[in-house]
Amino acid sequence: MPLLSMTAVTARDLSARYDDRLALDSSTFEIPARSLVAVIGPNGSGKSTLLDLIAGLTPPASGTIEVLSSEPSAARDRIAYVLQATSISRTLPISVKEVVTMGRYASIGMGRRLGRNDRAAVDRALEQVELSDVAGASFHELSGGQRQRVLVAQGLAQDHDLLLLDEPLIGVDLGSSASIEASLSEDVSLGKTVIVTTHDLGQAMAADWVVLLAGMVLAHGSPSDVLTEENLARAYGLRVVRSGDRFVVDDPAHQGTDELHVHLDRSIHLEPPGTDLHR
Numbered sequence: 001m002p003l004l005s006m007t008a009v010t011a012r013d014l015s016a017r018y019d020d021r022l023a024l025d026s027s028t029f030e031i032p033a034r035s036l037v038a039v040i041g042p043n044g045s046g047k048s049t050l051l052d053l054i055a056g057l058t059p060p061a062s063g064t065i066e067v068l069s070s071e072p073s074a075a076r077d078r079i080a081y082v083l084q085a086t087s088i089s090r091t092l093p094i095s096v097k098e099v100v101t102m103g104r105y106a107s108i109g110m111g112r113r114l115g116r117n118d119r120a121a122v123d124r125a126l127e128q129v130e131l132s133d134v135a136g137a138s139f140h141e142l143s144g145g146q147r148q149r150v151l152v153a154q155g156l157a158q159d160h161d162l163l164l165l166d167e168p169l170i171g172v173d174l175g176s177s178a179s180i181e182a183s184l185s186e187d188v189s190l191g192k193t194v195i196v197t198t199h200d201l202g203q204a205m206a207a208d209w210v211v212l213l214a215g216m217v218l219a220h221g222s223p224s225d226v227l228t229e230e231n232l233a234r235a236y237g238l239r240v241v242r243s244g245d246r247f248v249v250d251d252p253a254h255q256g257t258d259e260l261h262v263h264l265d266r267s268i269h270l271e272p273p274g275t276d277l278h279r
Contacts, residue, residue, distance in 0.1 A: 008033040008162055008193040009054055011217075013063035016049050023049040026063060027217035031209060033161075036188050037195040038204035038223075041213030042236055047197040050213065051164045054195065055081045068161055077106065080160035082151050082168060090140050097135040099150050100125055103157035125157035128183040145176030152180050156187060163187060163194045169203065181206075201227065 009031035016024040024046040031037050039047050052058035053065055056072030056079075068075040080103070088094065103125070104118045114122075126132045129149040134142065139150060148168060155163050163184075169177050181203075184194045188208075196203075204210050210226040212219045214235040219226045232238075 006033050007031070007069075008035075009065065009067050009195075011053075011063065011065045014053065014060055014065050015062045016046075016053055016058055017061040018049075018058075022061075022215075023058075024053070024213075025216035028063075029211060029217045029220040031193070031195065031211065031220070033193050034188060034191050035193060035208035036184060036206075037193070037209045037211065038207035039195060039197045039211045039213065040199065040201070040204045041218075044215075045213040045235070046215060047213055048166055050211070050217075051081070051166055051195065051197060054162075055079055055164055057081075075162070078159070078161045080106075080155040080158035080163045082155040082163070082165045088139060094139050095135070096131060096137050096139050096142065096150050097122065097126065099139050100135075100153045100157050103154040106158055121157045121159075125153040128156055128186055129153045130179045143173070143176075145172035148172050149176050149179055152183060156183060161192060163192055165194070165196045167197050167199070169196075169198065169200070201232075 007030050009029075011030075012028050013026045014024065014028070015022065015026045039050060041047055049058060053060060054067055054072060056067070056076050065072060068078055072079075088099065100122050101114065101118075104114060104121060123132070126135055129152055131146065131149055131153065134146070139147065142150065148171075152165065152168055155165065165184075168180055168184075172180070184196065187194050196207075198204060204227060205223045207223060210219075210221065210223050211217055212226050212231055212235055218235055219231050
């Protein structure tokens with residue numbers, strides 16, 4: 001089903017709670033369709049909660065959220081969600097291709113035979129993450145980065161207009177990272193919307209749209225508008241200085257020099273004033 005709206009997600013005064021804990025404070029934001037979106041913020045800032053709200057897995061405590069021009073629950077069959085800690089038991093003998101094929105069950109149902117389109121979608125997803133050559137291998141014999149690529153392929157193989165990924169690049173090697181990033185860019189070029197949580201400011205800078213969180217949505221928009229020194233200071237509680245396309249934490253305990261740095265005394269260090277025990 002093609003996307004008719006240019007907005008994939010619209011939220012107004014949206015908040016979420018887990019029991020008595022406020023996981024996301026009142027937030028109003030939009031996410032454009034057909035774009036690569038980075039959701040960034042410190043640990044506990046509400047990144048995974050935001051994905052759960054979009055996927056319809058967590059109901060809002062207040063406010064409203066519209067996903068693909070409908071309620072999240074009504075859009076669920078158009079959303080693919082790749083969790084950060086997807087667990088497949090090591091006692092289960094399963095091949096790479098079988099793991100990716102599991103992504104088709106959402107649309108065809110468990111136990112149903114795959115049709116030509118289903119098989120083509122699985123093969124295409126494996127090709128996107130550059131794992132066609134190990135399709136028959138055991139999932140458990142792959143490296144951590146390769147396993148993560150398989151899980152991304154499982155999401156890509158689904159019939160979806162919106163792909164949600166919770167930190168898909170965490171702990172993966174450079175080769176796997178490049179393969180995943182290329183496959184996500186290809187998905188966007190096909191008219192999909194891809195939303196990725198990340199801790200990496202460099203990855204956020206490369207996105208089309210950024211949502212910055214710190215218990216609530218602090219800012220949303222283009223990377224240049226959102227990833228400012230002021231916004232990052234509000235989110236992380238540190239002064240962050242931008243240098244070209246990189247960000248550096250401006251640590252008052254360090255004074256820059258042309259070669260090494262001078263380590264100034266501060267109370268958190270267990271060393272006498274005027275000495276440096278880090279040599």
